[in-house]
Amino acid sequence: MLHAGSPLNPLWEGKTLDFVSDWEDLPDGEWLENDEHGVHWYLTNDGEHWFSTEDGYRLWVEDGDVPQDEVDESIYHEQEEDDDSTEPEGDEHAGPVPRLSAGTTLLSMSLALFVLAWTLFITIASTDYNLDRYTSGSPIIAPEIDRAMVDGLELHQTLNMVTLVFAGVAVGIGCMSLLKKTPWWAVVASQAALLTALTLASRAAFSAEQARWDACDPSVYYCHQMKPESVFTVHSLYPAILTAFSLLYIFNQSMKAWANVDQQEESEFEGNIQLFSKSAPRLGGFPALVGLFMSLAVASFTHFFVIPATDDNISTFGGSLTAQGELFQSVQSFNVLVLNVTVLVMVVSLLTLIKKIPWWALPASILPLIALQFMAIGESQFNGLLAFEQDPFYSSACSMLAIVIISISAFRTMADHDWEEDDEDYGGYDDVGKKNYYEFYGDEEEDYEWRGKIKTVAMACALLFAGIGGFFAVQFTLGATDEPAFQIRDANGVLSNGSDDDLVVIDMLDKTNAYSEETLRVSLKINGEESVECTWKRQGYCTFVYLEIFEDRGLTAMESILISEGGLNWCSGAADESCTATVHLTQVRNEEDEDMQITVQTTDLGTYTLKVA
Structure with a gap:
């Protein structure tokens, strides 16, 4: 047993020490075995433990953290020395990693947050309302038609949920990209996945409308009374368009970062940014x-326009006495919340103006305001208006514009701040990116040249793909309206030398319209001669009648117009004579404006030609 100290040691007379620089100054006791880290331990006769440090020996305190920190620090330095001794002298192939700029990353995050809020509070809310409407006990048109719509809406809602997931992933990848923990292509990949989900959701919604129209049988139902489908009623389309344009910009910035990466520049030290x-x-x-x-x-x-207008609607529909009134009351509750949060934003703006609160307080107060405005838009879907036609949309557009400006200003403020002054207090970190380095074997100029060529080709392909995708999207959207509204066929009558022969039949194909006998004008031209106006059943140059399914004196889909000779022999049917009939259809209707003035509206329904046999 080795005793380190002596009771006569003057260092210990009337003193309580917790540190000595030499082992000979330790109190009486005995040495213990070294631990796995090589730290020397010593037990005094009084039962106290001492351990070795870089500059001497320190007393172990059971309920204190400082001695343990000293031990950890000593161990850390020893391990660091070992690591330094085994670290290779250099990595010939390690190089700088392409990184997106912080501005591009923030754009990606802002876009993903917008898509997330829009989808959650507007698109999903609108789809839920339509699903409830078409699955209610009383069908709008017919059960089989509503069933076709419901199947499409359920798929649309599933894709909306997928969009939420991809939007959340895009936000997470954006945060990791700001911390430089992701490769250069991660942000553009997340945005591409988000755009794919939005595109599929928009296509599913529009296909649901088309399936509903296809399921309507005009021989059984008045299909023209159904509201025609429109791509503008698909709420997921708008964030899809915004994401498509943003994706092109982000892709260009990503390729630029990859093509212009500096091969010789070492990774710069990044200060510890404590936002x-x-x-x-x-x-x-x-x-x-x-x-x-x-x-x-x-x-x-909100106070002078939105809330009074909603109050009028509540009074008109009887308040809580009717389902419509209760829906307006629900919308009004969101309007009141928007007004209250707006007052909070005012207070935060004033405190920001006098620099009494941190930078993030102002944008953080606007985000719940935008969320409430989106919720008010989603709650108003029952009135049949688009999101852009709702009153809360205009105030939300103002809020979104403001937060974009504030975010840009905050980004510039953070970028211009000298963070190196804070490194002494918080330390720094090196982002060396060793796991994602690139190897450069060729000449520097040649490497830049082929990277630039790849960037040019990639951007050209992206623009070409965007153009082709846009073309097919327009074709898909307009495909249902490209079909002709009418078609002409032979009446299959026997032509004679007399009058009153049946000439041609005009079949109506359009399900979206109906034409009454008072508004439809039919003109006939034979063999290029001067055209004449045909009359409804009465004797004239030519006559026409409706071949109707419904006896309502109106022309709808799958019904026809039979055009016959009037008092003249237009086609004799002789073998040496040809008879080419050209029919021109026009709708003429009177409309009354706000000033009680009547105007005549004329709509050209097309010209149809057939050689009559």
Whole structure:
């Protein structure tokens, strides 16, 4: 047993020490075995433990953390020395990693957040309302027609959920990209996946409308009374268009980062950016004024226009006594919440103006305001208006514009701040990106040249793909309306030298319209001669009648117009004579404007030609 100290040691007379620089100054006791880290341990006669450090020996305190930190620090330095001794002298192939700029990454995150909010509060809410409407006990048109619509809407809603997942993933990848924890292509890949989900969701919604029209049998139902489908009623289409344009920009920035990566430049040291620390800079006066003016505009619009208009609707529909009135009351509750949150944004803007709150408080207060405005839009879907036609949309557009301006200003403020001054307090970190390095074997100029060529080809392919995709999207959207509204065929009558022979039949194919006998005008031209007006059943140059399914004196799909000779012998049927009939259809109707003035509206329904046998 080895005793390190002596009771006569003057260091210990009347003193309680917790550190000595030499082992000979330790109190009486005995040495223990070294631990796995090579730390020397010593047990005194009083039962106290001492351990070795770089500069001496320190007392172990059971309920304290400082000695343990000293041990960990000592161990860390020893391991660091070992790692330094085994680290290779250099990596010939390690190089800089292509990285997206912070602005591009923030654009990706902002877009994903917008898609997430729009899908959650508007698209999904609208689809839920339509599903409830078409699955209710009383069908709108017929059960088989509503069933076709429901099948498409259920697929659309499933794809909306997938869109939410991809939007959340895009936000997460954007955050990781800001921390430089993802490869350069991760952001553009997440946006491409998000665009794919939005496109499929939009296609499913529009296909549901088309399936509903296809399921309508015009021989049984008045299909023209159904509301025609329109691509503009598909709410997922708008974020899809915005994502498509943003994706082209992000893809261009990604390829630029890959093509222009500096092969010789070493990874720069990045300061420890503490965005949410006390040392983070405050926003300036401009974003604070933007937030203040936005909140004043939204509060005024909501208080003086939206809330009174909704109150009128509640009174008109009997309030809680009717289902429609209850729906308007639900919308009004969101309007009141929007007004209250707007007041909060005013207060936060004023505090930001005098620099009393951190930079993130203002954008954080606007985000719930936009969410409430989107929820108000989604709650208003029962009135049959599009999202862009709802009153809360105008205030939400103002809020979104404001947060974009404030975000850009905040980004510039953070970028211009000298974060190196805070490194002494918080330390720094190196982002060397060793796991995702690229190897460069060729000459530097040749490497830049082929990277530039690949970037050019990739962007050309992306633009070509976007153009082709847009063309097919338009063709798919307009495919249902490209079909002719009418077709002409032979009446299969026997032509004679007399009059009153049946000449041609015009079949109506359009399910979306109906034409009464008072508004339809039929003119006939034989062999290029001067055209004449045909009359309804009465004697004239030519006559026409409706071959109807429904006896309502109206022309609808699968019904026809039979055109016959009047008092003249237009076609004799002789073998040496040809008879080419050209029929021109026009709709003429009277419309009354707000000033009680009647105007005549004329619609050209087309010209149809057939050689009569």
